[in-house]
Amino acid sequence: MKALKTLGYVLALPVLLVLLWWASTLGAVNFFVPTPAALVGKFGEVWFGPRFFTDVLPSIARLLVGVVAAIAIGVVGGVLIGSVKWLRALLEPTLEFFRAIPPPVLVPVLILLMGITDSMKVAVIISGCVWPVLLNTIEGVRAVDGVLSDSAHTYGIDGWARVRYLVLPSASPQIMAGVRQSLSLGLILMVISEMFASSSGLGFTIVQFQRSFAIPEMWSGIVVLGLLGVAMSFIFQWAERHILRWYHGQKEVENAA
Amino acid sequence: MQPDPTPAPAGKTPPSGKTLPEVMLSVRGVKKVYQTDGGDIEAVRNLTFDLRPGELACLVGPSGSGKTTLLKCISGLMAPTAGEVLLDGKRVSGPPKKMAVVFQEYGRSLFPWMRVRENVELPLKNQGVPKAERDTLVDEALEAVGLSHVPRSYPWQLSGGMQQRVAIARAIAYQPEVLLMDEPFAAVDAQTRADLEDLIRVVWKKLGVTVLFVTHDIDESVYLGERVIILSSSPTVVQEDIVIDLPDERDQLNTRALPRFTELRHHVYEQIQLAKKGHRPAAAGSTTA
Amino acid sequence: MSSDDPASGGPAPSAGRDRRPVRRLPAKQLLGLAGIVGFLATWELIPRLGLIDERYLPPASEVILALVRDFGLTAFWISVGETMAAWFLGLIIAVALAVLLGFVIGSSDFLRKATNSTVEFLRPIPSVALIPLAVLLFGVKIESSLMLITYAAFWQVLIQVLYGVADVDMVANNTAKTYGLGRMARIRYVVFPTALPYLMTGVRLAATVALVLAITAELVIGSPGLGREIALAQSGGAISGMYALVLATGLIGVLINVLMRSIEKKTLSWHSSVRSEVIV
Ligand SMILES: Nc1ncnc2c1ncn2[C@@H]1O[C@H](COP(=O)(O)OP(=O)(O)OP(=O)(O)O)[C@@H](O)[C@H]1O
Ligand SMILES: [Mg+2]
Numbered sequence: 001m002k003a004l005k006t007l008g009y010v011l012a013l014p015v016l017l018v019l020l021w022w023a024s025t026l027g028a029v030n031f032f033v034p035t036p037a038a039l040v041g042k043f044g045e046v047w048f049g050p051r052f053f054t055d056v057l058p059s060i061a062r063l064l065v066g067v068v069a070a071i072a073i074g075v076v077g078g079v080l081i082g083s084v085k086w087l088r089a090l091l092e093p094t095l096e097f098f099r100a101i102p103p104p105v106l107v108p109v110l111i112l113l114m115g116i117t118d119s120m121k122v123a124v125i126i127s128g129c130v131w132p133v134l135l136n137t138i139e140g141v142r143a144v145d146g147v148l149s150d151s152a153h154t155y156g157i158d159g160w161a162r163v164r165y166l167v168l169p170s171a172s173p174q175i176m177a178g179v180r181q182s183l184s185l186g187l188i189l190m191v192i193s194e195m196f197a198s199s200s201g202l203g204f205t206i207v208q209f210q211r212s213f214a215i216p217e218m219w220s221g222i223v224v225l226g227l228l229g230v231a232m233s234f235i236f237q238w239a240e241r242h243i244l245r246w247y248h249g250q251k252e253v254e255n256a257a
Numbered sequence: 258m259q260p261d262p263t264p265a266p267a268g269k270t271p272p273s274g275k276t277l278p279e280v281m282l283s284v285r286g287v288k289k290v291y292q293t294d295g296g297d298i299e300a301v302r303n304l305t306f307d308l309r310p311g312e313l314a315c316l317v318g319p320s321g322s323g324k325t326t327l328l329k330c331i332s333g334l335m336a337p338t339a340g341e342v343l344l345d346g347k348r349v350s351g352p353p354k355k356m357a358v359v360f361q362e363y364g365r366s367l368f369p370w371m372r373v374r375e376n377v378e379l380p381l382k383n384q385g386v387p388k389a390e391r392d393t394l395v396d397e398a399l400e401a402v403g404l405s406h407v408p409r410s411y412p413w414q415l416s417g418g419m420q421q422r423v424a425i426a427r428a429i430a431y432q433p434e435v436l437l438m439d440e441p442f443a444a445v446d447a448q449t450r451a452d453l454e455d456l457i458r459v460v461w462k463k464l465g466v467t468v469l470f471v472t473h474d475i476d477e478s479v480y481l482g483e484r485v486i487i488l489s490s491s492p493t494v495v496q497e498d499i500v501i502d503l504p505d506e507r508d509q510l511n512t513r514a515l516p517r518f519t520e521l522r523h524h525v526y527e528q529i530q531l532a533k534k535g536h537r538p539a540a541a542g543s544t545t546a
Numbered sequence: 547m548s549s550d551d552p553a554s555g556g557p558a559p560s561a562g563r564d565r566r567p568v569r570r571l572p573a574k575q576l577l578g579l580a581g582i583v584g585f586l587a588t589w590e591l592i593p594r595l596g597l598i599d600e601r602y603l604p605p606a607s608e609v610i611l612a613l614v615r616d617f618g619l620t621a622f623w624i625s626v627g628e629t630m631a632a633w634f635l636g637l638i639i640a641v642a643l644a645v646l647l648g649f650v651i652g653s654s655d656f657l658r659k660a661t662n663s664t665v666e667f668l669r670p671i672p673s674v675a676l677i678p679l680a681v682l683l684f685g686v687k688i689e690s691s692l693m694l695i696t697y698a699a700f701w702q703v704l705i706q707v708l709y710g711v712a713d714v715d716m717v718a719n720n721t722a723k724t725y726g727l728g729r730m731a732r733i734r735y736v737v738f739p740t741a742l743p744y745l746m747t748g749v750r751l752a753a754t755v756a757l758v759l760a761i762t763a764e765l766v767i768g769s770p771g772l773g774r775e776i777a778l779a780q781s782g783g784a785i786s787g788m789y790a791l792v793l794a795t796g797l798i799g800v801l802i803n804v805l806m807r808s809i810e811k812k813t814l815s816w817h818s819s820v821r822s823e824v825i826v
Contacts, residue, residue: 009659009660009663010662010663011663012660013660013661013663014664014667032679032682032683086577089573089574089577089578089581090577090578090580090581090584091581092578092581093578093579093581093582094578094581094582094585096800096803097582097796097800098796099799100796100797100798100799100800100802100803101792101795101796102757102758102760102761102762102795102799103758104758104761104762104765104773105761105765105773105776105791105792105795107765108765108776108777108780108788109780109788109789109792111780112602112780112785112788113598113602113603145365147360147362147365147366148365148366148367148368150329150334150358150360150366151358151360151366151367153334153352154332154333154334154356154357154358155352155357155379155380155383155427156352156354156380156383156384157379157380157383161383165368165371165379165383166368169368169370170370172370184670184672185758187672187674188672188674188758188762191672191674191675191677192674192765192766195674195677195766196766196777203674206675206678207677207678209678210678210681210682215682218678218679218682221675221678222676222678222679225672225674225675226670226671226672228672229670229671229672229675230667230670230671232670233666233669233670246369246370246371246411246413247369247370249411249414250411253414254413
């Protein structure tokens with residue numbers, strides 16, 4: 001009974017919205033809005049053919065490589081900068097400036113420096129996504145509790161062990177917050193780098209459909225991007241729940257008190 | 258495992274000013290000045306005392322008298338401005354391996370992302386103690402503090418007193434030769450506190466470890482210690498160093514009811530009042546009563 | 547983001563005798579300045595030493611000179627104005643919509659449950675997916691920018707408002723009810739003050755996102771503004787000019803950050819329950 005009610009809550013509004021959409025396409029044919037049936041039909045036809053291998057997969061691969069590299073660079077750099085006081089003071093204003101540059105402007109710059117290549121697209125994603133992770137990690141490392149740090153120190157937990165058992169876990173809530181920002185930024189940059197100058201990839205294909213007024217196809221591309229975003233968000237939430245279980249548990253206890 | 262030290266000399270003849278046969282921990286002329294932007298703060302002026310192996314000494318002093326500061330110097334977390342700390346004859350320059358510290362802020366001294374068992378185990382794992390030995394040590398330590406039933410809980414799922422017991426278990430499992438405790442029971446309720454006090458005595462006797470126990474509670478210092486070191490108020494020197502000649506077997510009800518307990522308590526109380534008023538001992542740095 | 551700023555309130559009574567507020571800042575700022583200078587020097591040297599061709603990465607001095615020259619041009623300020631207008635309008639629309647919907651949805655348990663799946667599904671959709679649609683509907687006009695900006699900024703604010711409304715103390719709310727406060731009065735006196743810190747966080751995050759999307763729309767679609775000028779400079783071979791404009795967008799970004807932080811602080815300084823940011 002309870003499960004049914006939950007299911008109702010989850011599905012009611014989406015179903016209602018789709019019905020509304022369907023009803024709105026019943027009358028005159030709207031050039032901009034395809035019927036749900038047409039969209040679903042196009043979706044399978046357009047994206048589950050060869051295009052899946054020539055456009056979708058390469059895009060996702062570039063996104064993954066870029067985001068993973070950005071996270072790695074951000075965490076390593078953040079731990080380093082966050083642990084060394086003078087280094088932090090030295091670099092922080094410069095890094096804040098880099099973070100403030102809207103990442104899409106890196107696309108023309110990197111095209112200039114690297115040409116229109118796959119590595120340029122990955123570089124765009126890395127150079128945009130690295131800042132949230134880097135700055136959040138610095139913040140997290142800086143905020144390691146003094147007593148905890150002293151405890152670790154007196155038990156001889158130094159060097160790599162300190163990073164592994166103290167610094168990284170302690171900064172993980174902030175790191176995850178940075179990763180979350182990076183993921184959505186990464187997706188945006190993936191699309192932009194392909195829309196701006198490219199001859200393949202998801203972004204390119206969608207713009208291509210739009211230019212040739214293939215409206216249902218264009219919509220199906222928007223849906224693909226949406227699904228990609230939703231999938232990434234769910235994977236992230238799942239990972240976050242596991243990695244930060246202790247953190248959420250602790251917060252709950254604190255809030256209950 | 259533990260080199261069996263001479264049985265704890267509790268209740269034996271006081272040192273009475275004679276040179277001690279052996280010294281475990283030696284604090285010599287320690288001075289600490291904090292340099293802040295608002296100017297220098299002299300937390301500790303000149304502290305000198307020795308602890309024999311297997312001794313249980315309590316350190317009492319008014320709030321702000323630099324007890325935590327002293328412990329940080331002894332444990333090598335902070336370098337003293339002047340003077341030195343010797344552990345087993347060697348100068349302390351960083352956290353020594355033989356030493357464990359239990360901090361006052363129990364809630365912040367345990368790793369919240371590790372379960373109870375992992376918290377106790379981590380220092381041993383980091384030392385490269387083999388798994389089998391590690392398991393026994395951790396089991397024994399958890400048993401000793403009465404927490405065998407919650408190894409898989411996270412620290413934040415436990416009550417304050419339990420958390421502090423985890424911190425103590427971690428220190429015990431580490432098998433230190435010197436155990437420093439900074440007002441470890443300041444934030445637990447009275448009943449838990451009594452239990453933990455007895456626990457410390459039991460553990461101390463069993464392991465023969467040298468304990469320096471910081472507290473601001475006069476009763477606690479007299480009940481626990483073989484010796485009470487009273488600090489003056491800031492700028493801090495040793496106000497008095499007295500021997501607690503109570504029977505070795507202590508008991509929350511009977512020991513506290515002894516006339517001698519009351520006398521010692523009075524004495525310590527008076528000394529602290531004097532210290533607060535700024536009265537200085539005749540010779541700063543005297544080591545015996 | 548950092549909450550280690552004790553100087554935000556009134557004159558806090560200092561506990562220690564000699565503990566004045568931390569005054570070591572100049573050394574830190576000097577070091578930070580040295581960092582910036584070091585960065586510029588490195589940038590200057592890389593093309594000068596020929597590590598990267600000067601045609602692709604002009605020395606810092608040249609770019610800064612170009613930027614200073616831009617500062618004297620009306621065309622530059624018009625572009626800045628266009629970008630900022632899109633940013634501001636988009637942000638305002640997004641905040642207004644999100645606050646309205648957030649308070650309506652948030653204050654009803656039924657609506658909250660019923661919309662949750664839809665919100666969680668629409669929120670992660672990257673706003674750039676709407677670019678082709680925007681082009682079809684509006685072409686290169688400012689409306690294209692507004693559509694993208696509003697969509698992206700809307701979710702940032704909505705989520706925070708929902709968190710904020712959920713944070714309302716049930717006891718306070720019920721107390722208000724028993725004293726006969728109506729729905730509007732409760733929202734005004736109980737819900738809104740609680741949600742305000744969250745709202746401000748949302749607005750701050752949204753402001754950054756809005757700038758990103760404003761530049762994106764100009765860059766990709768070609769709606770008027772700095773982003774379009776950057777694309778034009780790049781394709782026209784005005785490389786120093788392009789880098790100068792990139793620097794300009796960075797400066798705008800810094801300004802927006804500073805502005806939003808100070809607004810957040812001002813709004814919340816009178817507020818009793820300043821809360822730290824929720825990690826969502
Ligand atoms: N990090 C620090 N920087 C500057 N001054 C400090 C610092 N830590 C302690 N002090 C000062 O040193 C003096 C002694 O502090 P300490 O914490 O050692 O006292 P305590 O005896 O442990 O007090 P309590 O019983 O309240 O814990 C105090 O005046 C305190 O203000
Ligand atoms: Mg203290």
